[in-house]
Amino acid sequence: MTPGASPTLRDVAQEAGVSPAIASRVLNADPSVRAREDTRERVRIAAQRLGYVPHSLARSLRGARTGAIGLVMHGLDSPINVDVLRGAQARCAESGYVTLLAEAEELTQNDSQLHAFLARGRLDGVILHSGYGHEDLLLEAVSRSVPAVLVNADHGGAVSTVRVDDAAAAALAVQHLLDLGHREITFIAGPAGSETSDRRQSGYCRALETAGLVETADVMHAEWSAAAGRAAAEDLLDRPRLPTAVVVANAVTAAGVLSGFRDAAVTVPGELSVVGVHDSWFLEHLAVALTTVRLPLQALGAAAARVLIDEIDARVAKGASRQGGKAGAGINGARAPHDEFISEPPPQLILRSSTGVPRE
Amino acid sequence: MTPGASPTLRDVAQEAGVSPAIASRVLNADPSVRAREDTRERVRIAAQRLGYVPHSLARSLRGARTGAIGLVMHGLDSPINVDVLRGAQARCAESGYVTLLAEAEELTQNDSQLHAFLARGRLDGVILHSGYGHEDLLLEAVSRSVPAVLVNADHGGAVSTVRVDDAAAAALAVQHLLDLGHREITFIAGPAGSETSDRRQSGYCRALETAGLVETADVMHAEWSAAAGRAAAEDLLDRPRLPTAVVVANAVTAAGVLSGFRDAAVTVPGELSVVGVHDSWFLEHLAVALTTVRLPLQALGAAAARVLIDEIDARVAKGASRQGGKAGAGINGARAPHDEFISEPPPQLILRSSTGVPRE
DNA sequence: CGTTTTTGGAAAATCGATTGTTCACCAATT
DNA sequence: AATTGGTGAACAATCGATTTTCCAAAAACG
Structure with missing residues (x-):
């Protein structure tokens, strides 16, 4: 490992005197791994000592999920809408997802921004906060590439939605x-x-x-x-x-x-x-x-995040049972859309x- | 290509009857590529027909940048701070970067969120919006892993800053x-x-x-x-x-x-x-x-984004001249920190x- | 003691794109 | 006729982690 560069799994494995395969499985607590306790210990110590941080991109590339959720928001000049954003953001973070923020207006007016946002492999799902009802194209583009949840709008039942009463x-x-x-x-x-x-x-x-x-x-x-x-x-x-x-x-x-x-x-x-x-x-x-x-607006945002994460989990589980079916297989055919009213409080x-x- | 799965570069190459290498270079308009015009045309057509979208993760893994900037914000219950956020977000989007949003309070209180956010390879840089001056640890953690710009605070000159007057x-x-x-x-x-x-x-x-x-x-x-x-x-x-x-x-x-x-x-x-x-x-x-x-708060956010993007570009350019030096080499030794007052308007x-x- | 079973771990393929190197081919020069 | 030169494109390594496959050594068994 060149000094100054951040350590990779290989570095850890070398340090511990094992193969990268073992190191990976030990660090991820893979239940199917068979290794002596002292070997595990060596790996953990090595990771600790080197300050190993997994490379999120590499992991996502191999695995089925990216750990990122897109938030397409609308009208952020109003604190009302910001509340929804904050609720959603907090809930995503809580579940270990990072959140990508975009403004609906920009996305609809600028194709290259839309493409950068929806680039393949970047997002596990999108929360779409609907404003004036002009977001049909956006919804179309989004839901074609990843699972989506619509906030405060009803869209013919094709996509999951959450609303307050x-x-x-x-x-x-x-x-x-x-x-x-x-x-x-x-x-x-x-x-x-x-x-x-x-x-x-x-x-x-x-x-x-x-x-x-x-x-x-x-x-x-x-x-x-x-x-x-x-x-x-x-x-x-x-x-x-x-x-x-x-x-x-x-x-x-x-x-x-x-x-x-x-x-x-x-x-x-x-x-x-x-x-x-x-x-x-x-x-x-x-x-x-x-x-x-x-009205419970933060709860609304949080609920949107919860519903979306459920859908992502369901899809991943299904993909896994089919032996790693590619992402993109059966998009939106995965589950019946889920409609939810937030009635508490x-x-x-x-x-x-x-x-x-x-x-x- | 399994139907339903999104097409890869390989699929495009196959469709056009060339190798992935050529396809990649043609699609990215690599000036050093030598290919007949009709070959180029075939590649472009194939990409078009298949609806090819590059896989952002794969690209980032190989390349030097991820195309993502982190926004660590503070006090989003105030429209004042939201203005800074919007300015920064818009400027990043304009330059082709997607933005990851996090709340400073959450990040400081929850280590696992901080790690998810700063996971290796996820971000090209971070804009840190400073509130009460309790963000030293955060700044420390952030600036150790990526270039950072501090908004509205001065931190001993170790990190670039932008401020209004x-x-x-x-x-x-x-x-x-x-x-x-x-x-x-x-x-x-x-x-x-x-x-x-x-x-x-x-x-x-x-x-x-x-x-x-x-x-x-x-x-x-x-x-x-x-x-x-x-x-x-x-x-x-x-x-x-x-x-x-x-x-x-x-x-x-x-x-x-x-x-x-x-x-x-x-x-x-x-x-x-x-x-x-x-x-x-x-x-x-x-x-x-x-x-x-x-005070020009959106401009402040935008300026933070501009300064950060400049630093990222400088680092990438430098890395390239050293033949792909790993990310992490010479972090924060890269450039003298840049302090900027936003005086317009x-x-x-x-x-x-x-x-x-x-x-x- | 020879054979089967288990245990512990290594090797290699894979994800998708990028990029340095190599190679085949045809024309022009010595 | 042999060497050079240039063109067009394929090959293969690489980024870093995950996961399947597979193999050696040790243990258990008859």
Whole structure:
């Protein structure tokens, strides 16, 4: 071994006076290895002394897995989405996987980035965080090369998905307002085409229906951004007749809504009550501390990671039983896609200062 | 080639009727290859038809680089830090590198995660985003195995660093308040031990000094969190004598400070003016829209990536000239560490509603 | 004592791509 | 006619670890 170069398995084997084969199996605790205890000991000591670190690439090249999971995220300017990322990242790390991060926007706009990311042999699987529903091509490309799990979207059942209970969250927000006595509640949804938004909207409608107020339903649309929220607030205030409360499908949008009301000198909750969906540290520091429904976003990310890792394990096990069938064999035919709702902890109302009884 | 398995270089070569060697050289446009044009064409066509994608692991194993950069981040619950991450990630992707994400806290607390992350042959380099100054061990471990760049910290010159001009930013904040007529300005710094905080504090002091007000300097410390900001605000209000303005070293802390003032019914900017450092979308939606000094955080992340990639390139070039010297040879002896200030764009005052003339 | 069985471990193939060396062939020069 | 030269492409080693196959020596058995 040239001094300065990091030691290889061969170096360890030589040091211990055994063949690389034995060294490998001893260090990996291969149960089928037959070696005297003192031989094992020598190998372990040698590895220790040389500071041997396995070469991950070489190992992956031979073996069936790379130990890496791709996270394709969307909208990282919002802490909400970052929470999903952090949950997924932490769970992957916990299971011994490293995570490769990419932004969906970049990947869809730049083919060479997509190819670098999906290069053969780089990833064991991908978690795809869906935003506006424009990720069909991405999903297509991804799921053709590795197992994938879709977060917060439903894609015709071809791929596994995980979601939170968006409908219940919205319904909870509405229920809170109903309890306070509100009867005219406007829903500011996300952009058309977002499944997350659609589910929250249906929760809103369901809650009104249950209360026998379905004919008062009133839905506006806004992009998932504070600026769009502000604009929506302005639009709302332009109306001849105002509701007494607003449910906003997203906390970031809600931030903009509150600022819009502040700019127009509309007091919250005096003249209008506002409830958002999601929870984050910044909500209590907004123009008015925002009452929201907390959804377990980190748990969502973690669940996505868990589901994906299960699929990877299943595939590897299957591949092994077929005597090392090549990676790529039977992709996505491996298992029936798994759909999961994250219902623990359930959506929870976080009471702050933006809701109160309706104005006279 | 078994159907269903992804094609290898060999398959392409066979399809084109040449040896893998030629196929490799043609596809990589090796200038030293000598092959007839029609041979080249055949190879390219074959690759196309089979949908050949190079196996990144195999390539990296043979070659000198892996095409992957590690991002060790800190405090991803703050959008401020996420901006650095996004800048770095985008720049890496642009240069054809994929990025591996890890959280510093996890890595320091969990040895096996650290080892998985730094496994030999996985990374070409690491960007280390420094927080509280507790990352010495991490830096040590990282820089022993690959080139590293430190963001927002200075580490005795052993490793390259990039920073923004924190002192100038703080000075600009102070100057703005001086211009409004303030003479008693308190500085709410970050935690003791944070170099970023120290630099901002020195900018604050320098500005007061220039104005001949150095004896009015008043510094409090708070962790980088909204909760700590709120607590600091309460502490401040407990004093018998209040300043007329506050500069907060961090935008997230500032959010808490504003909420603290709101809770105590202290009007901003009527009774107290507040200026923060950093810019982010949420600042205009706080209890009072916060005036801040914008620092180019995405540019900071991007610069870190640029510096690191330069170092990687230099090392690879050097390794190549020494006929493929092993990775690991002369780590960190390769180049003198590079220190860089990101001064473009310069710190810029973003005027919102939290500053005004001093109270009577 | 000869033969079978077990034990302990080495040798070699493999993963997929890259790259230095070698080789065959045809034309041009001595 | 023999040597050189240049072209086009194949051969084979290599990166580092894993895993199957296989072989020698020791032990057990009749």
